[in-house]
Amino acid sequence: MVNAPWVTSVSPAAGQFVGGGSVTITGLNLATVQTVDFGSNAGTITGGVSDTTVTVPRADSVGTVPVTVIQSPGGNTDMPSAYTCLAGPGI
DSSP states (O other): OOOOOEEEEEESSEEETTOOOEEEEEEESOTTOOEEEETTEEOEEEEOSSEEEEEOOOOSSSEEEEEEEEETTTEEEEEEEEEEEEOOTTO
């Protein structure tokens, strides 16, 4: 049996709308996470066994989005309002 992932923090909790920054997601049962979504956009997982580092995708809009950690089997977990996409230069 695989335990569901559990997110305790997302750091930093904000970044530029254009994406490309790194975010560290800390929690439990993250070693076999397959996808991390920021709102409706999938990030790119770049490492981690206890923590998972993710490159943030370009956002659909400026504002606060949930972070969803997806693992199969095991399920997924949402951290509502966990990340804020900020307007950057020229946006």
